[in-house]
Amino acid sequence: MKLTCLLLIASAFALAADDPYAAAVFQKHCATCHQASGDAAARIPQIAILKTRSPNAILRALESGAMMEQAKVLSAGERQLVANWLGKPVTLESQRERLSNPCPAAGPTGGAWQNTPGWSGWSPGLGNTRFQSAQDAKLSAADVPKLKPKWVFGFPDTTLLRAQPAVHRGRVFVGSQDGTIYSLDAATGCTHWSALVNAEVRSGITVAEIGGKPALFFGDSTGYYYAFDGESGKQLWAMRPEEHPAAKSTATPVYYNGRLYVGVSSIEEALAISPGFVCCTFRGSESALDAATGKVIWKRYMIAETPKPQKKTKRGAAVMGPSGAGIWTTPTLDPEHDTLYVTTGDNYSDPPTALSDAVVALRMSTGEILWSKQLTAKDSWNGACYLQGHKNCPDSDGPDFDFAASPVLIPLANGKRALLLGQKSGMAYGLDPDRKGAMLWQARAGKGGTVGGIQWGVATDGRNLYAALSDIDFQMTMVAGTGNREYKLDPTKGGGMFAFRADNGERMWRTAPPGCGGKAACSPAQSAAVTGIPGAVFSGAEDGHLRAYATGDGKIIWDFDTAQEFKTVNGVPGHGGAIDVAGPVVANGMVYALSGYPSRGGLAGNVLIAFSAE
Known part of the structure; x- marks a missing residue:
């Protein structure tokens, strides 16, 4: 019976793969974006990536996820046919793997919460320093060269991972591409529980104690934010602070004093590559929510x-505007001054506005804008600017120098x-928050x-x-006989690690990237957020490598290639790939890192690697 079921499933998907009607539907409604040429493909998964997803994952994206608005013109049957035509079959065995490796009820901890150090949110502190203290890291720079994988968790139906995990009281909370959120044991990787949300878990995860119980907060790629009970995995609430259909939640929420602070970005600038699309109507915003209920306390648009x-x-x-100024980043809180700082993205259409590509100071209590400092003016840009003819590109045709990295607030030695x-833009800045963002220094x-x-974060x-x-x-190479251009990652360009003095911007050191060494689909670029502990930064x-650098001189003191096969604790076939967006998380003597990022032609992967120096 088991063999018969598998054969039937295989036969059904073999037929789906050859479905000419589904192929025609895809060409008519989807190919403009998902078979785009050149750099226009950088922000939209291309057909080769879609074909690595399961039909169920694609169908969920069309019916309740990131592509729900675009798929409204399709019937339910057409959505299913397209999903089956694109998707990679998932066997019954791989479906069962989702429930494998449960934590024993009677283990060393008995499932109890531990009083151990953690890392919650984008950064372990409100200032977004992405620096873990020696007390909470329990990992010295001298121990870093000894780091080895202690356990590896494999995510089913996944090729891309960018939702930074959180560590809280002996558990690791992490979200995946198919919308599953997991509660794992921090020491062993066994699964306490898993739950499913509408779409890819896009933001990092924040954990806070609500009513004496741990609660998780995070966002997905359709613009929803969620609260989950940390003990049971039960959803407490879900809400969408912005109703625009292209909204998404990339900003990791920040919890403080009963409130949750969240930003909203969007995919609308990528949709502009379609010639018939009228760009654009999305406006970025920051909101304060009641953490217990999800109710909006205040909301402030970055374009009034x-x-x-x-x-x-x-x-x-045709043009709609002004638009854009999305908030991709986690806000930085300054409760002593009742101030919240956010960084913003570019405009998607003309006219350009004053709060794009800027740092904006808001009053925490009310959302009132206190001051702003724009670092790149007149930056209106969208995905059409990549294309030949770029009809939908704004006349401003800006450089797309928005902020994907959160601001960092620190005290200086001079008081x-x-x-x-x-x-x-490739620039680092120091601003004075007490003089409305006056420039202290800038360095390239x-x-x-x-x-x-x-890109995604400094430390x-x-x-x-x-x-x-x-x-x-x-x-770039020309495809013979077509006039089309083909783009591949340049293994010789990008990457490098820098240290600048925090008070005056003087460059203290620069470490060049080691290079790709002949690896296929490789770039030495370092886009992911940086993480620091005393004496070392990760x-x-x-290229798939996770490296640690000595803070004193920039010397590489540890280098691990994650782009390899792994035996996972949950039995899912595991393979690492490129590393992007999320930085590693360090807590209680462990380093937790995600691996897998096929966007822009990089290496796919599906693993969370837990390193230990033991």
Whole structure:
């Protein structure tokens, strides 16, 4: 019977793979974006990536996930046919793997919560320093070279991982591409529980005690934020702070004093590559929520004006605007001054606005804008700017130098304070938060670009700012007989680690990337967020390597290639790949790192690796 079922499933998917009607539906409604050429493919998964997902995962994206709005023109049957045509079959055995390796009820801890150090949220503190103290890290720089995998967890139906995990009282909470959230034992990787949400878990995870019980907070790729009971995995609430259909929740929530602070970004600038799309109507915003209920306490748009029709582009495309200024980043809180700091993205259409590519100070209690500092002006850009003819590209045709990295708030030795920033322009900055963002210093790490510069996050120990450089680049060749261009990752461009003095921006050291060494689908770019402990900083790269650098001189003191096969504790076939977005999390003598990021032609992967120096 088992064999018969598997044969029937295999036969059904073999037929689906050859379905000419489904292929035609895809070509008519999907191919413009998902078979885009060149750099336009950087932010939208292409057909080769979609074909690594299961039909169920694709169907969920079409019916309740990131592509729900675009799929409304399809019937339920067409959505299923397209999902079956695109998807990779998932056997009954692999479905059962989702429930494997449960934690024993009577183990060393009996499932009880532990009073051990953790890491909650994007950073273990409100200042977003991404620096773990010696007391909570329980890992010295001298121990780092001894790090080895202690256990590895494999995510089913996954090729891409970017939702930074959290560690809380002996458990690791982590979200995946298929929308599953897991509670794992921090020491062994066994599973306490798992639960499913609407779409890919996109933000990092924050854990806070609500009513004396741990609760998880996180966002997904359709713009929802969630609260879950940390003990049982039961959903407490779900809400969408922004109703725009292209909204998504990349910003890791921050909990403070009963409130949750959340930002909203979107995929609308990528949708503009479709010639018939009228760009754009999304506006980024920051909101304060009641953590117990999800109720909105206040909401502040980064563009006050409601989008309306604007004059056509010089290429004749209809325009809606102003738009954009999404908030991709975790806010930085300063409760003593009742202030919250966020960084913003670019505009998607003209006219450009004053709060794009900026750091914005808001009053924590009310959301009132106190001041702002724009670092790149007139930066209106969308995905059409990649394309030949780029009809939907704004006339401003900006450089796409938005912020994907949170601001960092630190005290200085002279008694003053500084906000430290890293931007996709390749620039690092020090600003004075007590003089409305007055410039203290600026320093260049790289040339910057749409996926270049300093991307997802910097770290600081209070003395230096540690920044990894992306500056990812591509090699272009012409496809014979077609006139089309083919892009591949350039293994010789991008990457590097920098240390700048936090008080004046002086460059203390730079460490060049070791290079790809002939590895296929490789880039030395370092886009992922940086993590620090006393004496060492960690940085993951597109080449799949996770490295640690000595804070004193930048010397690489540890290097582990995650792009390899792993035996996982839950039995799912595991393989690492490129590392992007989420930085490693350090707590209680362990380092937890995600591996797998096939976007932009990188290496797919599906593992969470737990390192220990034991």
